[in-house]
Structures are given as structure tokens and as C-alpha cells.
Amino acid sequence: MTVAEIFRTMEYGPAPESEKEAAAWLGKRERVFGHFIAGAWTEPGQLFDVINPATSQVIARVTEGTTADVDAAVAAASRALPAWRALAPHARARHLYALARGVQKQARLLAVLESMDNGKSIRETRDIDIPLVARHFYHHAGWAQLLDTEFAGYEPIGVVGQIIPWNFPLLMLAWKIAPALAAGNTLVLKPAEFTPLTALCFAEIADAAGIPAGVINIVTGHGETGAAIVEHPGVDKIAFTGSTEVGRIIRRATAGSGKKLSLELGGKSPFIVYDDADLDSVVEGVVDAIWFNQGQVCCAGSRLLVHEGVAERLLAKLRARMERLRLGSPLDKAVDMGAIVAPVQLERIRGLVRQGVEEGAAMWQPSWACPTEGYFYPPTLFTDVQPSSTIAQVEIFGPVLVSMTFRTPEESVALANNTPYGLAASVWTENINLALDIAPKIKAGVVWVNSTNLFDAASGFGGYRESGFGREGGREGMWEYLKREEERGKGEEGEARRRGREANRGNRANEATSEKPASSSAPRRCPLPPSPFPLPPIDRTPKLFIGGKQARPDQGYTRRIHAPNGQLLGEVPEGNRKDVRNAVEAAQAAAKSWSRSTGHNRGQILYYIAENLSVRADEFADRIASMTGAATRRASQEVSASISRLFTYAAWADKYDGAVHSVPIRGVAIAMNEPIGVIGIACPNEYPLLGCVSLVGPAVATGNSTVVIPSESHPLAATDFYSVLETSDVPAGVINIVTGAKDGLAKVLAEHDDVEAVWYFGERDGVRMVELASASNMKRTWATWHDRDWLEPTDGEGREFLRAATQVKNVWVPYGE
Ligand code: NAI
Ligand code: MG
Numbered sequence: 001m002t003v004a005e006i007f008r009t010m011e012y013g014p015a016p017e018s019e020k021e022a023a024a025w026l027g028k029r030e031r032v033f034g035h036f037i038a039g040a041w042t043e044p045g046q047l048f049d050v051i052n053p054a055t056s057q058v059i060a061r062v063t064e065g066t067t068a069d070v071d072a073a074v075a076a077a078s079r080a081l082p083a084w085r086a087l088a089p090h091a092r093a094r095h096l097y098a099l100a101r102g103v104q105k106q107a108r109l110l111a112v113l114e115s116m117d118n119g120k121s122i123r124e125t126r127d128i129d130i131p132l133v134a135r136h137f138y139h140h141a142g143w144a145q146l147l148d149t150e151f152a153g154y155e156p157i158g159v160v161g162q163i164i165p166w167n168f169p170l171l172m173l174a175w176k177i178a179p180a181l182a183a184g185n186t187l188v189l190k191p192a193e194f195t196p197l198t199a200l201c202f203a204e205i206a207d208a209a210g211i212p213a214g215v216i217n218i219v220t221g222h223g224e225t226g227a228a229i230v231e232h233p234g235v236d237k238i239a240f241t242g243s244t245e246v247g248r249i250i251r252r253a254t255a256g257s258g259k260k261l262s263l264e265l266g267g268k269s270p271f272i273v274y275d276d277a278d279l280d281s282v283v284e285g286v287v288d289a290i291w292f293n294q295g296q297v298c299c300a301g302s303r304l305l306v307h308e309g310v311a312e313r314l315l316a317k318l319r320a321r322m323e324r325l326r327l328g329s330p331l332d333k334a335v336d337m338g339a340i341v342a343p344v345q346l347e348r349i350r351g352l353v354r355q356g357v358e359e360g361a362a363m364w365q366p367s368w369a370c371p372t373e374g375y376f377y378p379p380t381l382f383t384d385v386q387p388s389s390t391i392a393q394v395e396i397f398g399p400v401l402v403s404m405t406f407r408t409p410e411e412s413v414a415l416a417n418n419t420p421y422g423l424a425a426s427v428w429t430e431n432i433n434l435a436l437d438i439a440p441k442i443k444a445g446v447v448w449v450n451s452t453n454l455f456d457a458a459s460g461f462g463g464y465r466e467s468g469f470g471r472e473g474g475r476e477g478m479w480e481y482l483k484r485e486e487e488r489g490k491g492e493e494g495e496a497r498r499r500g501r502e503a504n505r506g507n508r509a510n511e512a513t514s515e516k517p518a519s520s521s522a523p524r525r526c527p528l529p530p531s532p533f534p535l536p537p538i539d540r541t542p543k544l545f546i547g548g549k550q551a552r553p554d555q556g557y558t559r560r561i562h563a564p565n566g567q568l569l570g571e572v573p574e575g576n577r578k579d580v581r582n583a584v585e586a587a588q589a590a591a592k593s594w595s596r597s598t599g600h601n602r603g604q605i606l607y608y609i610a611e612n613l614s615v616r617a618d619e620f621a622d623r624i625a626s627m628t629g630a631a632t633r634r635a636s637q638e639v640s641a642s643i644s645r646l647f648t649y650a651a652w653a654d655k656y657d658g659a660v661h662s663v664p665i666r667g668v669a670i671a672m673n674e675p676i677g678v679i680g681i682a683c684p685n686e687y688p689l690l691g692c693v694s695l696v697g698p699a700v701a702t703g704n705s706t707v708v709i710p711s712e713s714h715p716l717a718a719t720d721f722y723s724v725l726e727t728s729d730v731p732a733g734v735i736n737i738v739t740g741a742k743d744g745l746a747k748v749l750a751e752h753d754d755v756e757a758v759w760y761f762g763e764r765d766g767v768r769m770v771e772l773a774s775a776s777n778m779k780r781t782w783a784t785w786h787d788r789d790w791l792e793p794t795d796g797e798g799r800e801f802l803r804a805a806t807q808v809k810n811v812w813v814p815y816g817e
Contacts, residue, residue, distance in 0.1 A: 039213025256768020548732025
């Protein structure tokens, strides 16, 4: 082609990136790899092929990880742990900094290798994936440096197992490895079977950067290798990104194991266009939302929701743009779209598109043809889509956009939330009032205003609902790799700490009494003259507390509550499945307006509960003493602590601020702490009043509604508490209480689709049961069998509780004309 011809046609010429460097790197090991364990390469074992999806050629062979390989990797990580976690924060910061530098120096090699392995375009790997990888390590070098002050009282979890998908192979590795190392953990990571190469290249970079042997271990393999990591008893936490289906398997496999878990799963994210949006920007936004990485993006804007009035115009513009998208060799710097990762994924896309056509939606594709070699799929647009149809509900994970229309903002929110997922959303309008009104109403972990697919290490990423739980990136992501120092406190060390606290408390109590006699040490009033024989108890018909009223249980069964000496103290209803369902219904009905009430109002109600409780402090202390056999002084202490705790959460209600993250755009990423919704709470048996108040307090202070199962053995403090709630202006349904068998009731809560989170404080079997049952809708759980010193503020209240009661939504708002 002559220059004159090029000027006439304005056709793109080829602009291929060279494979040479990547080929040389692969050639160094004759394209055959073992695992990277304990700082060394293992002998290759049973091999499987690594394929370039753009050419369908085998480009390397890697080793299938066996359980013995996983054992070796976990052992290496355990051996490396003590020295790594003991490093000074600055030393770990230097290591993370070295990783960032190492990645930057090998940026070109990594970009080409990634492109060859995954099929994504070099433009994306070069300009997005690899720069973000480096950014992640730099950002987390910062958290490593600040760890002791910013996360005081917390420590690394231990050995972390990390399992990642194939859509952003090196970026997902960075999202996992950077925070894990910054917090002082060691790790075993398994890359996806389709895309192991950049992880292996990274191992080499880490080794050259001087990361100590065993701190980072990379094991390749398929799902069984992943399962071996998940099930390994030496692993203390699992971090997983991938399909919701496998996420559910992992939730079940780790239930009751004590392993901490974070899951970043699928999505079906809405891309909402209002009638005042700038439609030309919208078109470019859609290209980014659904054709970025061929649509193989967990947060892809795969559902286009358009205002009816502009739908025709937008779709016409979109078709014109699709006609001009360029698809071809991923190493060509001028293509927009590369190849689909593997034949199985291509088949899945084809199958779902076929189903969309069969279900009656209209399918449109550009007129040009895809290359016949390699696994390519054209950009595809569906119109006339029913919101309930398969293609509107199922994650396609390919370049397929489904569009639907709406008339009002309310309708747009209803459509947007009409999915079990909740990962991300884009909102397009020139009206900032509308944008910021809609953002909090969408159930998603990230909302982008007039933008899409913005990511940064400073801003947490992760889902609501079946998109998983936990955040990656930002301060919020660091918590996933840390645990309270107290949780180690089972052994002697913890015992010593507890004894120290008991002693302190004694001193403090004495100080308090010397200034002002506490009611507990005053002579106790005697309500009746002593009787020569015990009076018969007043027969009260025991009730539940549902929807703001004392409610009769579904069935008449009761359980008798005895004092430690066997004396009958009273009865409580034996709540059943139906009672829990009624309580959840009441909590759901209350959730919306309670979540929108102001922090000030919620604080006022908590103060009011505290006030009403303090009026009856002696009565509650007597009740606790008689149920538990505790000394009166100790029982009074529990009541005082409960009153103080209510004050704590009244205080927090308007102070648990979000943040504005420093992201590298002109604009802001607003991290909002949002309530989770309805939280089911199974209280500890010990501390019948304080245990309950300590959990209900943070939940309602942050705007959640609750269904509470009080102490199973000592429920009467909670049933007495009904009357306190009734006189404290608590809106109906915000706090519901169902007495009975804790584990049976907790199971109903954990299985219930309208319960968004379950907290369980009890025995290990119960923890396992709750974690297993919660997998049905992937609800968040906070379940533990560790003892807690509820009297102690450092153990029984504070940010840990507030974090459990909230989820972070990051709203990205770029600005400037
Ligand atoms: P997948 O969830 O099976 O694979 C993700 C990772 O988990 C891989 O490393 C895999 O080896 C590992 N794995 C598989 N089974 C496991 C098990 N039982 N225990 C432990 N680890 C296990 O995803 P796959 O099969 O590659 O893709 C299937 C569908 O999942 C895609 O079509 C897409 O819809 C969705 N997906 C979603 C992703 C996301 O980021 N949301 C990422 C990848 C896939
Ligand atoms: Mg591959």
C-alpha cells in the first residue's frame, strides 16, 4: 500500500508488538515449568498445555499441582511466616517497594506475556493491567510502612491461600499478594489454569527482588489444586476471585474451619442512562463497560438500562460505533478487542446468545467477520430483552450487552437491583442531584458516575449480595488480611492478658465507688418482707418481640428457665421457623426507612434505651444474678457496662464516617459506610444482657434492622428488655427478638434469603452450621467460637463491630467539563 493510498482510505495498518522478549523468557526454561515453592523451582510434574487463544497454539506447559505440592507450599509459607511477620514495618515496605519496581522494569515482558496467555489486547495489558499492578504494590508498600500505627491491635492472619481467575491474571495476583504481604502474611497462590504464565514470571521477579524464600509460593493447576489449598489445615485464610458457583463451594468447604474468607464473585452490573446524559460519552462508556477485555470482566456493565425517551437515539449511535470496533490479533496495538480466553468460554457465550435469541430477544452484530483462527467473538447487542430472561439474569462473561428501557428513576433502580448480584453500577446523567440520589439506592459495592471500570489501589473493590464479601484495595481491603491480636488469646498469653484486665477493672471499679457510691454497692432494697416459704411466681404468658409488639409464638411450646440451683425462674417461648420468618418480615419492612434515618436520630433512640435501662438497673442486675448465679456486684457491672455500651453506639451513630479516597483521577471516590440490611444475631450464652446489647447496638446504630436470638440458657434479661424497647421509641421491626434453641433458629436465619448477614457467637459446630447454611445467598457471616471479654471495651465494642455492621460502597465522581 502506498502512502497516497493510505491517506485516501485511512485504513489502519498493522502495528504488531514483538513477541521476541516473551519468547526468549519462555525459551529459557524450554517452555516447561514447575511450581515456585520455598524460593525455588520444583521439577516439572504432570504437565498441561498453556494455549494462546488468539492462535490456539500451545505456548508452554505447566505442572498440575498435587496435594503433595500444596503441602510443600503451605509448609514453606508456614516456615517463612515467623520471620516475615516479625520484620519491622519499614522492612516489609521496602520489599513491597522492590516488587513494584521489579514489575515496572519488566512491564513490557509482562504485558506481552499476559496478552499471549489471555488473548486480551496489548493496549489493555500495557496501559491498564500492568501499570495497575505496579500501583498496587506501591500503594501497599505504604500500608506496610504505616501498619503499626494505622492498624494498632491487629496482626497478620498467618498463611493465606489465594485462588485467582483468568480474566486479569497478573492484576488479580497483585490485588491478592500486595495486601497479604503488607499485613505480614505469607502465601500460596494458584493462578487460573488458562493463564498461569505471568504469575510464574512474577515469582521470578519476586525472587530477584529479594523476597525471602517461602513468603510467596506459586502452585499451578486446575480446580482440584485450588480445592487442596482451600481444604489445607495449615491455611488460615482463603481469598478467592472467580465464579459464584465455586465461591459457594469454597464457603461450604471452609465452614467451621476458622479460616477467614473473602470472596469476589460474579456480577451482572447495570449501566444506567438517564434522558439528560451526554449520549456520545455514553457510547464510549458502553464500549469500555462491556467490550473491555472482551466483556470478561466481573464488573462489566452488561445490562444497559436506558430511559425510553433516548433509547432509539442511543442504540443507533451504539450500532454505528460497534460497526467501527476493531477486533483481531491482541498483539496489534491498534485493535480494540482480542480473543476469548478458551474454547469452553467461547462455547458458553455462544450457548447463552443462542438462548437469548430463542427466548425472543433481538440480536445485532456488526457486519464485519471475526478471524477464523483462534477464539474470537464479535461485540453483540440484544434489544427487546425481558428483565426476567436468561440473558438479563445470567453472567455471560463475554462481549454481549443486553439493553432494556425504563420510564422513571424509581423504575431504573428497581431494574438495576433486579439481580442476585451486586458488584458495580454506572450511572449516566448530567444532573448531579439525580446521580447522587441513585447511587446509594443501588445495591452494589462500586458505583461510577458518568464513568465506568475505574480501578485504583486506594479504593476498595468488592460486592454486595451474591457478588461476595470483603474488599480489595484501600484501607477497607487491608482488614481482610488482619485479625485482632486478642483472637490469639486462647493460650497462656491470652490468659495473662485477661487476668491483667480483670485486675485493672477491679481498680477502676474501686476508684469509681470511692468517688460516688455505685448503685450496686448501696444497701439493696428489699421489695417484700421475708417470707417463711417461697412465693409462687406470677404466671406470665411468655411472648416474642416482633414488629414492635410482644407477639404470641406460632406454637404454644415454652422452655423453662432455671437458676443454677435448679429453681424455676420463668418460661420463654420456644420460637420456631415460622416465628423467625415473621421476625424477618418485620425487619425487612422496617429496613428501608431505618437505613435512611439520620445518625442523629438513631443515636437519640439508643440514648433513650440506655436511659430506660438505667432506671431499671437493679431489677436487671437481680435477673442476671439469679439466672447466671453471678455475684450481685458482677451482675451490676454487666448492667452498667450495657448502659455504657449503648452510649458508645449512640455516640458512633453520627460519627462512623466514610472516607474520600485519593484516587488518581480528577474527581473523588467517596467511600460510604452503608448498612447491610437485615442482620440475624445469635447472642452468646454468657453475659445475657451485655452480649445482646453489644451486638444489637452497632447493628442498629449503623442503620440495620435485626432479628435477635438471645442467650439460650439465660434469655430472661432479653425478654425483660422488650418493655425497655417498647418505651424507647424504637421503630417497629428494627429490633425483633425470638427466644428458643439457638442453633435451630440461627439455621433458619442463615438459610433465609431476606437476611443479609448473620452473626453467631457460640460453639464451633454452630459456626460451621451457620457458615454452611449462609452459602445459599452468600450472605456475610460473622461467626466465632472464640471467647470474648464482653466487659472490656477493647474487646467488646468499637470499630470491629461497626465494620461488621456495614459494607463500603465506593462512588466515583469524576469532575471537570
Ligand atoms: P472458576 O470460578 O471455576 O475459576 C476461578 C479459579 O478457581 C481458577 O483458578 C480455578 O482453578 C479455581 N477453582 C475452580 N474450582 C475450584 C474449587 N472447587 N476449589 C478451589 N478453586 C477452584 O471460573 P471458570 O471456570 O474459569 O469460569 C466459569 C465462569 O465463571 C465464567 O464463565 C464466568 O462467568 C465466571 N467467572 C467470573 C469471574 C469473576 O471475576 N467474577 C472470573 C472468572 C470466571
Ligand atoms: Mg492461556
